[in-house]
Amino acid sequence: MNIIRLYQNFWIRNSIIIVVCLLVIFGCVYDTDPEIDETNGQFLWTFVKISRGFFPLYIAMIFSNMVLVRKLLFQKKYTLFIAFFLLYWTLYYIGIQYYYDFVHMRSETLLAVQLGKVSLLLTVIAISNGTALYFLHLWILRNISESRKAQMNIETELSFLKQQLNPHFLLNAMNNLYGESLSEPESVPDRILNLSDLLRYQIEATKKNLVPLQDEMDFVKRYLAYCSFSNERLEVHQEYIGETDGIEIPPLFFLPLVENAVKFSRETLQPQIRFEFEVSGKNLSFSIENNFLEVGSRLNGTGIGLGNLERRLEVYGLKHELVYGKENGLFTIKLQLWELHTVA
Structure with a gap:
């Protein structure tokens, strides 16, 4: 190497x-x-x-x-x-x-x-x-590059398969559905379909090298909608700017960032997440911000999510700038991507 x-x-x-x-x-x-x-x-x-x-x-x-x-x-x-x-x-x-x-x-x-x-x-x-x-x-x-991509795809697929079968995630999902079936049984079918769509997209996306950017954005929307359902205190502010037609990106690219934002904001009294997708031609600017407990948190940030993202950026050869940091109880990540793949 x-x-x-x-x-x-x-x-x-x-x-x-x-x-x-x-x-x-x-x-x-x-x-x-x-x-x-x-x-x-x-x-x-x-x-x-x-x-x-x-x-x-x-x-x-x-x-x-x-x-x-x-x-x-x-x-x-x-x-x-x-x-x-x-x-x-x-x-x-x-x-x-x-x-x-x-x-x-x-x-x-x-x-x-x-x-x-x-x-x-x-x-x-x-x-x-x-x-x-x-x-x-x-x-x-x-x-x-192709050899490293093939190796990375295998590692990524295995990692995502483990996430899909995460007992903790599925257990929470089942508990939430059970509770809602008692209080609001008429909404349970929609919640089940939402969860099913999330798992189906994860399974199908990991089989591909690139997926449409619009599909990734829709997946993030559905994921945050499900998280809002399971945690009523969670406030999500989202903004989408620009046209995504024809632009492709590696699958489940933003999921680790969104998952971390949900996980760490959940500990606060008023969990908040703010993110933005801005597309200009073949360039993409993505930013996400969440609040977190500065003192007394039971979670330890391992940096694995950001490490995996940086590794994938390197393997796919994407021109990028990744900046992140903590300030005043907010954790902010800004990712800029240039010259993204487009459908031939």
Whole structure:
């Protein structure tokens, strides 16, 4: 896992690549150039000249991959990509000639022959290899991400199955239904249907990688409606802003946050929960706030819910900002998500 994290770090990965490439080039030149003499300083000077020839191509390759390939080719702007790709590397080929002249790399040594004369064929080969390595890199990252998602989905499904069969939750539900059947028997069928919908959605959602955002919001509404029924003192203030059409999100994404809010506010005399969904394009802002006992609470916050959420944000590769904290008897969580998945 540590190796994978090192590989995913842009700066560490590229630093390793640079060092390896320079050492390989130096080894090839060192074995073939008889003019290199460690005793008169040419050893270091050779390495400097190799670096002068290597870095312009490497930097140009980074720009080509990160801008032209990613911003044009991957966005299916094929005509623009071909035009800018050819123009970019043509200008590079012309400009590099002047660059080598500027740094005085044209001499009679074998090293100068290798680095001072820019062959069109060698340039095309370098460009092809650099672009191919970038696609290989993306393929490796994608496989790493898919493997981690598969593992996370299994762990998440097992976790949710345990929650679905939580005896404490079901026992409270049955007790509440029993009590209401004695006092308001006409409302019991609706309560049973509400509970059934909650359990059914949990079971079905865990089988999917992504679910519609609107379904998740509806599930939160039903869950809080059920909690309000089981605790009449609970006050829920909710607000929904924006259009959710076509937006998808990992299943049961907000449930741990809502569950914690209900659990900790329940200890207060006047439990209150306030939350808001605000959708703007493919971006989502979610905030939830609940009161809690600052002193005398029988509950211990383990941080598992927030830890699981942070882990899922990482595994799904969602661009996000998660902020939370306590102040004046209120616990607040703010989650911003950008560039969410949409239905193709």
